[in-house]
Amino acid sequence: MSVALLVEYFEALPEDALQGIEDVPADRQYLHEASPLPPPPTGGKAKRRAALHLFNQKVRERYLEGTLIRLSFSECALARRAAVFALGQLGTLESNPPLARCLHDTDGEIAELAAAALRRVWFRGSGSSASDQLYRIVRLSEAQQALLALDQLIEKLPDFAEAYYQRAVFHYRSNQVDLALRDCAQTVKLNPHHFAAQAGLGQCLLRLRRHNAALKAFRLALRIHPRLEQIAATVRELESTQGEDGR
Numbered sequence: 001m002s003v004a005l006l007v008e009y010f011e012a013l014p015e016d017a018l019q020g021i022e023d024v025p026a027d028r029q030y031l032h033e034a035s036p037l038p039p040p041p042t043g044g045k046a047k048r049r050a051a052l053h054l055f056n057q058k059v060r061e062r063y064l065e066g067t068l069i070r071l072s073f074s075e076c077a078l079a080r081r082a083a084v085f086a087l088g089q090l091g092t093l094e095s096n097p098p099l100a101r102c103l104h105d106t107d108g109e110i111a112e113l114a115a116a117a118l119r120r121v122w123f124r125g126s127g128s129s130a131s132d133q134l135y136r137i138v139r140l141s142e143a144q145q146a147l148l149a150l151d152q153l154i155e156k157l158p159d160f161a162e163a164y165y166q167r168a169v170f171h172y173r174s175n176q177v178d179l180a181l182r183d184c185a186q187t188v189k190l191n192p193h194h195f196a197a198q199a200g201l202g203q204c205l206l207r208l209r210r211h212n213a214a215l216k217a218f219r220l221a222l223r224i225h226p227r228l229e230q231i232a233a234t235v236r237e238l239e240s241t242q243g244e245d246g247r
Helices: 003-011 045-062 065-071 077-090 093-102 108-124 128-138 143-156 161-173 177-190 195-207 211-224 229-245
Strands: none
Touching (some): 003 045, 003 065, 045 077, 065 093, 077 093, 077 108, 093 108, 108 161, 108 195, 128 143, 128 161, 143 161, 161 195, 177 195, 195 211, 195 229, 211 229
16 A cells, blocks of 8 residues: 555644644643643644544545554654554554554654554543543543543443543542552553553652652653653652662
8 A cells, every 4th residue: 555645644634633632631641740741732623623534534445554553664754654643543452562662763753643642542442432431531520420430431341441541640630649559550550551651650659759669660651652751850850869868
């Protein structure tokens, strides 16, 4: 299948179609304060949705997921960007490991696209029904209502890693750090590529003053996603503190 065609579809997208996860509130996308939030999309929502729908339709008609995975490792950086974005739109959990490898791409834009693509894949989980439920829950304004709904979703789908992570976000923002820690750990157990949960694990441990364990967790997050700059800064700060304590 022609690489040029995929690139053509990709380049036709408006710039704001590439930003963030539109249906998820920014403060629900990361548990830990150290993660940069995506910039808010600009322009008309209807226009973005129409552009994405057309992109998805065209890609779905001409490309298999396996082909997109192969193109995500193309020698052409633009082809890699297009393939990574397409996997974020249409990929299943089969795309989780290859997208995680793209976090280490020498092209920073590809790594950024891969991080957003992974979040979309994680939200989709094993199917559209679970994804639709999770999207509805994270948009709830009342934390206790969201937590109850997440409990029910997890009871029904105990292997849905992103549901545990989203519950961790609500627990953390409700100052229930021990419960957030538990859910982050379960997320990473189910999905070892989940850099946000791994970093969130470190943030919980830091709040609990378990600095050595937090440092280990943050280092593991950077091993998954080496461009988490504020996590890297936290690691340097903790390492400096350890050095001073050891004098």
